[in-house]
Amino acid sequence: MIYFSTGQAAKKLGLTVRTLRYYDQIGLLHPSTKSENGKRSYSETDLVTLEKITLLKNLAVPLRDIELILHKVSIDELLAIHQQKLQQKAMEIQQALEHTHTLRNSIKIEGELN
Template sequence: MAKHRSIPPGFMTVGEAAKKTGVTVRTLQYYDREGLLSPSAESEGGRRLYTDKDLVMLHQIISLKSLGFSLDDIKHRLTSLETPTDVAAALTEQADGIREKIEQLTASLTAIEQLKEEVLQMQTVNFRKYADIIVNLHMKNDSYYLIKRFDDDTLDHIRNRFDKESGLDFMDRFNRLSDKLIELQKAGVSPESEECQRVVKEYWELITEFTGGDMSMLPKLMEVGHIDTAANAWEERQKMVNAYLEPALQVYFSRLGENPFAAG
């Protein structure tokens, strides 16, 4: 880490960096201690000095954290930003995220416009549909494509079982496990491996938590999860998860000695 007698142009203190990015000084200090984001320089007086490059790295951390990744996961997913190729990779990932948000917001906008037309034509209000749109918007649309595939009975189950906080927590865990399965798939890890089976066990426990032990919901969940042709980024991602998860679940249930999907 370079040392400077005073604060040269292009550098900023921890307080200035925190103000620019909307995080707290304590958060930046914590990331520094954890080895997640160390400032590029230090003054002779011991003041930690950040650069614009550090702020870009911080943006990566904030983005990954908002998706539910742990700090350990984030350490392994950060792009180094040492070369133009590194920067291009980071920009590609950011662009993909923006495209997905655009798709989700467009779908929400379509739902709102359709509901408006229904209200004007029928002179009645479908408050259930209205409430679902509002919930999707409050959840920042992260789960929009999943929620819109559920039927009314399943949506009622979700409303009764989860509030906003517990629902977001559930989706964070669901997305983390899905990302882990994709990561294992891309790394060529066998579905039979102990590493994969540990993740599959967590995934199945999450499904059991969602159903509250009601196995009669499984056929509906299978229907929701089945995707023939992906129409958006979420569905494309889910197809990747399914391709790896299905054989892994077969191994899991075989070792368990039972298959709840084959019951009845």
């Protein structure tokens, strides 16, 4: 099995080392191994769990709730929910763009009428 240091795991997932240490501290995710000098090592399974945590955080789920649902939801289910949220945001952005386009056209027409 491949193991990653805290720094490697953080870099791979776009997290900070401080975040990983915090997750360990609060019991959200303990590294697979921890040496006597405190060096943490994360397995590939740990990285998948961290991905799930990150997806849940992106869905605005509080950390206290993440712990409750973390092992009840598959990564595919989380990705499907995340995809729906992104599609919703994309629709909102598209509507805002259309509104802005309409306003710009209205201003151009009014400018031409004055």
